[in-house]
Amino acid sequence: xxGLAMMGAGIGAGIATLGAGLGIGKIAxxxxxxxxxxxxxxxxxxxxxxxxxxxxxxxxxxACAICFMIQSKFAG
Amino acid sequence: MILAGAAHxxxxxxxxxxxxxxxxxxxxxxxxxxISLDITKHVLLMWLASALLIVMMSxxxxxxGLVPRxxxxxxxxxxxxxxxxxxxxxxxxxxxxxLPFLWTVFFFILFCNLLGLLPGSATxxxxxxxTAGLALVAFCMIHVTGVRENGLLHYLGSIVPPxxxxxxxxxxxxxxVGIFAKPFxxxxxxxxxxxxGHIVIMVIMGFIFLFKSVLAxxxxxxxxxAIYMLELFVALLQAYVFTFLTAVFMGMAAHPDH
Numbered sequence: 001x002x003g004l005a006m007m008g009a010g011i012g013a014g015i016a017t018l019g020a021g022l023g024i025g026k027i028a029x030x031x032x033x034x035x036x037x038x039x040x041x042x043x044x045x046x047x048x049x050x051x052x053x054x055x056x057x058x059x060x061x062x063a064c065a066i067c068f069m070i071q072s073k074f075a076g
Numbered sequence: 077m078i079l080a081g082a083a084h085x086x087x088x089x090x091x092x093x094x095x096x097x098x099x100x101x102x103x104x105x106x107x108x109x110x111i112s113l114d115i116t117k118h119v120l121l122m123w124l125a126s127a128l129l130i131v132m133m134s135x136x137x138x139x140x141g142l143v144p145r146x147x148x149x150x151x152x153x154x155x156x157x158x159x160x161x162x163x164x165x166x167x168x169x170x171x172x173x174x175l176p177f178l179w180t181v182f183f184f185i186l187f188c189n190l191l192g193l194l195p196g197s198a199t200x201x202x203x204x205x206x207t208a209g210l211a212l213v214a215f216c217m218i219h220v221t222g223v224r225e226n227g228l229l230h231y232l233g234s235i236v237p238p239x240x241x242x243x244x245x246x247x248x249x250x251x252x253v254g255i256f257a258k259p260f261x262x263x264x265x266x267x268x269x270x271x272x273g274h275i276v277i278m279v280i281m282g283f284i285f286l287f288k289s290v291l292a293x294x295x296x297x298x299x300x301x302a303i304y305m306l307e308l309f310v311a312l313l314q315a316y317v318f319t320f321l322t323a324v325f326m327g328m329a330a331h332p333d334h
Contacts (some may be wrong), residue, residue, distance in 0.1 A: 043161070047320075051321070054265065054317045055322075061269065062268075064272070066271065
């Protein structure tokens with residue numbers, strides 16, 4: 001049972017990282033493309049890039065915090 | 077084993093407990109409901125950050141003249157960056173009204189983050205209670221801003237954006253959840269980010285005890301140093317992100333129509 005819980009925590013952390021990586025990667029690619037197309041708007045684009053990346057990262061960190069709680073509940 | 081965990085059970089390493097609380101140096105009181113008012117390392121570090129800020133900022137603010145000297149060279153560009161990138165885009169002509177709050181939040185979080193990276197100290201912002209307190213302040217400021225700029229009734233009316241009437245009840249629920257999700261996300265984001273680096277360093281250093289070899293020690297120390305450099309960056313970034321999101325939410329409350 002403990003092994004399963006630990007596995008769940010590890011797999012959960014991995015999936016959260018996968019999702020966050022995909023999401024932030026898409027944001028960065030979009031931002032870089034639009035900065036290349038419109039370099040004069042780089043400041044605004046960077047601002048919204050950081051904002052959305054921070055929002056995604058927040059969700060990923062929730063997932064990691066939950067995984068961590070499972071892990072520390074069963075680590076002995 | 078790796079970390080001296082919480083003292084309540086020597087056979088179990090309760091890492092989460094170790095991260096959430098720090099040991100009390102001076103017992104003050106315990107409020108009903110188990111709320112502890114003890115002076116812990118985190119409290120001391122917050123006091124240190126505040127004292128440093130008061131001394132540094134007041135000496136800088138007292139400087140006369142337009143040309144900065146000494147420490148002001150370091151601080152002034154940051155202050156202007158926050159004013160030009162965060163305050164003015166969100167509050168337009170009322171930027172000066174909310175600028176002191178944004179500056180204070182940014183520098184307090186930054187100092188807590190950076191002081192936590194000194195050996196032997198503790199990251200006050202890596203404590204969920206501290207970040208929850210900061211998020212509570214942000215929560216109050218968001219709604220104070222909304223009420224102050226729009227008036228109480230108009231602000232309450234603007235919680236739900238103008239939508240068709242059948243969508244209104246659904247959006248009311250969504251918006252009320254959003255009101256509480258925003259500060260919750262702020263608190264957990266800062267806490268998890270400040271702890272994440274520490275946990276990674278702890279795990280990397282733990283490899284030394286796991287493999288018990290000199291080679292592992294060399295690699296671990298090098299990798300931990302690299303993560304430490306990343307943590308320096310994250311300390312700055314998270315202080316900025318917290319301030320940025322607070323400013324955006326306050327701006328949204330002040331100008332509810334978009």
